[in-house]
Amino acid sequence: MAGNRNILEIRELVVQAGDKRIIDGLNLTIPCGEVHALLGPNGSGKTTLMMTIMGFSNYKIIGGRIVFKGRDITNLEINERARMGIAIARQRPPTIDGVRLRNIMAYQIDRGIGDAERIAAYVKKAGMEEFLDRSVNAGLSGGEIKRSELLQLLMMSPEFSMLDEPDSGVDSGALRDVRELINSLFTLDDNHPAKRKAGLIITHSGHIIDHMSLDKAHIMHRGRIGCSGHPNLMMDRISRFGYEGCDRCLGEVE
Ligand SMILES: Nc1ncnc2c1ncn2[C@@H]1O[C@H](COP(=O)(O)OP(=O)(O)O)[C@@H](O)[C@H]1O
Numbered sequence: 001m002a003g004n005r006n007i008l009e010i011r012e013l014v015v016q017a018g019d020k021r022i023i024d025g026l027n028l029t030i031p032c033g034e035v036h037a038l039l040g041p042n043g044s045g046k047t048t049l050m051m052t053i054m055g056f057s058n059y060k061i062i063g064g065r066i067v068f069k070g071r072d073i074t075n076l077e078i079n080e081r082a083r084m085g086i087a088i089a090r091q092r093p094p095t096i097d098g099v100r101l102r103n104i105m106a107y108q109i110d111r112g113i114g115d116a117e118r119i120a121a122y123v124k125k126a127g128m129e130e131f132l133d134r135s136v137n138a139g140l141s142g143g144e145i146k147r148s149e150l151l152q153l154l155m156m157s158p159e160f161s162m163l164d165e166p167d168s169g170v171d172s173g174a175l176r177d178v179r180e181l182i183n184s185l186f187t188l189d190d191n192h193p194a195k196r197k198a199g200l201i202i203t204h205s206g207h208i209i210d211h212m213s214l215d216k217a218h219i220m221h222r223g224r225i226g227c228s229g230h231p232n233l234m235m236d237r238i239s240r241f242g243y244e245g246c247d248r249c250l251g252e253v254e
């Protein structure tokens, strides 16, 4: 739909996994061309939100709706959402036996998604040359897995990427490389020269968003967005008061 200002709009979302209600009345809007951070303590539902937006069927939407590029995708299958331009990098991605990074690379080039030269440059930038002929993610270290996941996203060049804890298991030296790959992913959008690609970066520690230029940060709290604001302001609050401060501030101490 032409003229959408927002790439993602989530209204009053309620999600259940197993017999537990994990997301409970969540609202979130990401305008086109913006990259937001999602912060929050462990267990607050960040991964659940990402998997729900992607469309994994074990997360049951029992209320609310998800609108992507102006279309209600609440009941769409995961592959249809992927086709619309949604992609994820998981915190602990599975090994894909028998599929090599080189296969994925060839597939994207065949489909005309990426040109060979650009993809080869990404492989080099990600330092993944020596891993092209291994099964995807097989035997990789924490930092290598993150680079491999980001490389796969770079090859796909999705319109909207969600990254789940791209800094977890990455030592401080390698953090800079991961940050650079993320910046490449959210680079200017070829189709909209004034904008960059949109996305959501999930991080518990906030390390990865330090020194990144993001548009907004949200703190997840008890299955909803507790508060939102400039990333520097949010990080400052968290470093001073911790996530426990959210309970006091939002007045929901049990
Ligand atoms: N498939 C599931 N079945 C039951 N409970 C789940 C499931 N997935 C997640 N949970 C629970 O939901 C809560 C939020 O988990 P998660 O979304 O992984 O949080 P976060 O990513 O913020 O750490 C946790 O208490 C977790 O144990």
Ligand SMILES: [Mg+2]
Pocket (backbone or CB within 6 Å): 046, 047, 048, 091, 164
């Ligand atoms: Mg998580």
